[in-house]
Amino acid sequence: MGLTSNNTLVPAVLAAVALFAGTVWLWPRLARRGWRSVSGRIGLLLATQLLIFVSVGLVANQAFGFYASWADLFGRENDQGVVVDHTPGDRSSGPLRVTEIGGVPGRSGFRPSSVGQVQKVDIIGPTSHIASPAYVYLPPEYFQERYRTRTFPASVVLTGYPGTARALVDKLHYPRTALQLTKDGRMRPMILVMLRPTVAPPRDTECADVPDGPQTETFFAKDLPEAVTAHYRVGRERGSWGIIGDSTGGYCALKLAMHHPQVYAAGAGLSPYYKAPVDATTGDLFQGDKKLRNRANLWWCLKHLPAPDTSLLVTSSKVGEKNYKDTLKFIERVKATETTRISSIILESGGHNFNTWRREIPATLEWVSGRLSGR
Template sequence: MGLTSNTALASAVSFALVLFVGTVWLWPRLARRGWRAVSGRVGLLLATQLAIFVSVGLAANQAFGFYATWADLFGQEDGQGVVVDHTAGGGSGGPLQVVETRRVREKGSARPEVGGQIQKVDIVGRTTRIATPAYVYLPPEYFQPQYRTRTFPAAVVLTGYPGTAQALVDKLHYPRTALELAKDGRAQPMILVMMRPTVAPPRDTECVDIPDGPQTESFFAEDLPEAVLAHYRVGTKPGSWGIIGDSTGGYCALKLALHHPEVYAAGAGLSAYYNAPVDPTTGDLFHGNKSLKDRANLFWYLKHMPAPDTSLLVTTSRIGESNYRDTLRFIEQVKAKTPTRISSIVLDSGGHNFNTWRREIPGTLQWISGRLTDR
């Protein structure tokens, strides 16, 4: 049973209910003073509490997409990471491989020219040798004969940490929202490349080029666009690419747009923070390199580096988000830096969670659509 499967959750809940009923049923028999009776009571209570804890944890993981598999949960995932044994061309099949396709809506049309298509892909960085899975949303227009020579704008969409790329599809509904906005004429058809910023799990690399470690920033700034351009009809001129993310992904999106405006014409950070943390999940990101550490601080970067020609969007909530004050400070700092442009979504209330981001995603997709070109 998979970690995110309904079967696993139903089994855990059923087991917890059985233990609860069993505890109530057996409690009179264990109401003695002997060590066996006391041990029985303690054992039943611990088992019931543990079963309830597991059930709540599985339900929370399903709702928020923290971990994708049991191996991911226990830090044993080794199917992805930095590839050290690979040909320069990314292998015989190229740097991007489509491994699975699905429709955008389960009850929608199976024809991609009507409802679009979601492709699960494996991507290998040509220069960084980083390998990671992703989901690519292709709009219906991509498959329609009248658009067969047209290129499309693309937006990279990143999860938080640890996050799962599938949650961007199933929980945050990016493809469905993009499809509906385009049908209503509120956004142009776009290609979405949905993935985790965690490309060397279980380590949280914060989209940093780590000395003697994963070159994560270079992967997102160079290898990823190159791989997507080699496989899909994406615009090649400046202005065709944007990037969106929530939490850790939001920090990455803002940083990549600031550091690489020649690649990303727009970056949106939903509930983002503005400096890379160093904690047990990241390890030593900078290895004592002060310039690298300063560069990862977006406040420092705006103050000391030339203003990049890019557009930024930040989101927060007056009540419920810990980044509220930092976001206001960031907005004021960007406003003083021409030609960098800044926009914001500020909710009255909303926590650091999927429900808040679902409220912000339609406006974010409309915003980024208006700042990208299809050429």
């Protein structure tokens, strides 16, 4: 049974309820002072608390998408093999392969030309040698005859760490929200490429090119846009790509837009931070290289590097987010530049969670769409 499956959650909850009821029922029989009665009481209490803890953990994991599988939870993911087959004209091979095709969750109808389509794909980077699964949302217009020669803008959408790409579809509702915004005339049709920044699990690379390690920045700045553009009708001109992310993904979105403005014309960070941490999940990202460490610090970049020609969006809340003061400071730093544009969403209150980001996503998609080109 999968970690995120209801077939796992429901038995765990039922077992916790049954054990709690059993504890209440048996407690009078175990009220004596003998070692057996004491041991029984201790055992029942520990078992009940353990099952309650497991049940709450499973519910939280389903709600927030921390881990996708048991292997992910215990750090045993090792699917990093790379096989690249290049057959001209064959879209079943190459740097992007479609593995599953489905509809937009929460929207009735099966015709792609009316509700769009969500494709699960494998993206294989020939330069970075990184392979990662992703979900691609194609808007209804992509399948309509009158748009058959049109190219579309695209945005990368990133989770936090560790995150699950599927949560962007099922929990944060990016495809459903984009579909509704387009129908309402609030944004142009846009392709979304949804994945997590943890492309070398279980390590958190903070979207950096790690010396003698995963070349994550190269994957997002070069391999991914090239693979998607070669497979789908995405615009090839400058200004065709945006990038959005929450938490760690938000930091990555800002950094990639600042470092690669020729690729990403807009970068939106939902609840981002502005400097790459170094901790147990990241390992030694920079191997003592001061230049790499400085480059991963967005404060340093704003002060010491030419301001990039890109548009940035940052979000926070006055109550509930730890990044509020840093976000206000970041806005002022960017405003002081001549070529980088900055926008913000500041909520009165909202924690670092899915509910807050769902409140920010519609305005974010509308903002990104307005800053990208497409023909």
